[in-house]
Amino acid sequence: MRKESKNQRTLDMYVRLCEGKVIDKKTESQNFGVDERSIQRDIDDIRAFLCDRSKSNGRDTREVVYDRTKKGFIMIDDGHSMMTNGEILAVSKILLESRAFTRRELKIILDKLVKGCVPLKNMKLVSDLIANEKYHYVELNHKEYIQDKLWEIGSDIHEHNLVSLCYARANAPGEIIKRIVEPIAILFSEYYFYLNAYIVEKNNYGKYVHKYNYPAIFRIDRIKNYKHLDEKFKITYANRFEEGEFRKRIQFMYAGKLQKVILKFYGENPEPILDRLPTARVIEQHENECTIEAEVYGKGVIMWILSQGSKVEVLRPESMRDEMKQILQNMIKLYE
Numbered sequence: 001m002r003k004e005s006k007n008q009r010t011l012d013m014y015v016r017l018c019e020g021k022v023i024d025k026k027t028e029s030q031n032f033g034v035d036e037r038s039i040q041r042d043i044d045d046i047r048a049f050l051c052d053r054s055k056s057n058g059r060d061t062r063e064v065v066y067d068r069t070k071k072g073f074i075m076i077d078d079g080h081s082m083m084t085n086g087e088i089l090a091v092s093k094i095l096l097e098s099r100a101f102t103r104r105e106l107k108i109i110l111d112k113l114v115k116g117c118v119p120l121k122n123m124k125l126v127s128d129l130i131a132n133e134k135y136h137y138v139e140l141n142h143k144e145y146i147q148d149k150l151w152e153i154g155s156d157i158h159e160h161n162l163v164s165l166c167y168a169r170a171n172a173p174g175e176i177i178k179r180i181v182e183p184i185a186i187l188f189s190e191y192y193f194y195l196n197a198y199i200v201e202k203n204n205y206g207k208y209v210h211k212y213n214y215p216a217i218f219r220i221d222r223i224k225n226y227k228h229l230d231e232k233f234k235i236t237y238a239n240r241f242e243e244g245e246f247r248k249r250i251q252f253m254y255a256g257k258l259q260k261v262i263l264k265f266y267g268e269n270p271e272p273i274l275d276r277l278p279t280a281r282v283i284e285q286h287e288n289e290c291t292i293e294a295e296v297y298g299k300g301v302i303m304w305i306l307s308q309g310s311k312v313e314v315l316r317p318e319s320m321r322d323e324m325k326q327i328l329q330n331m332i333k334l335y336e
């Protein structure tokens with residue numbers, strides 16, 4: 001039998017209720033060396049605490065109720081303030097499929113996700129459902145730990161800090177280039193995290209200005225010697241970067257100028273194009289074919305068009321159509 005303060009006793013029971021455990025008044029009174037009325041008052045205090053939270057933020061809908069089948073008090077939730085089992089499972093599957101993290105990073109994240117959000121009674125079930133994929137998880141070749149780097153970059157974006165970085169190019173990993181940039185967004189695509197940033201250089205007056213009128217894209221695991229400078233950059237509200245709008249128009253993180261493309265889709269259902277290119281819209285519809293217009297940055301869209309085979313034809317711009325012809329001719333030569 002142990003004697004403890006009321007606050008410590010109440011917190012101990014609260015934590016166990018959050019973990020999905022059952023609180024039995026008789027057992028608790030014996031464990032803490034108090035009578036059952038004291039335990040009931042502790043439970044009433046927890047109920048009042050949860051009620052106040054519900055009134056103050058409207059999101060915490062947890063309650064402590066007596067469950068006759070379990071012969072004790074349990075914490076219930078209507079599902080609005082906490083993630084459901086299905087949501088946890090879905091997020092876990094997405095994380096596994098993304099291959100965005102090293103094996104060690106992923107294990108830590110998934111363990112925290114399951115232990116922190118899944119009720120105790122369902123914890124083993126959720127863990128078992130993702131266990132095989134965790135075991136066979138294949139991390140990417142770069143094997144870089146990037147979580148701390150993500151947070152550092154995110155802080156510099158928020159603080160508008162100019163940043164100096166060294167970057168290893170994909171086509172020449174041994175060649176390191178140095179850039180001064182205005183970091184504006186972090187994006188994720190096709191296994192990797194990317195930094196969107198305007199490359200800047202000093203003008204004749206010693207002031208940093210944009211080298212290009214569109215942002216460059218840096219794969220974060222290739223960024224070396226990252227550090228922020230003791231200088232800020234300014235963004236007016238009218239010129240602020242909207243990563244959601246940028247994300248709609250970029251494919252495979254290939255930067256470049258914004259351009260309008262017109263495609264012809266051969267088939268009954270253009271849904272795959274409309275899903276892949278969020279800015280796409282059907283401008284002409286015929287039986288078994290339609291014409292689609294979309295806004296895209298750079299030439300990353302070409303990679304996706306090639307994956308569609310003979311279902312998609314580039315109509316405009318003419319320069320992209322010519323580039324497609326050249327690529328296809330080069331591909332044919334590989335099989336001659």
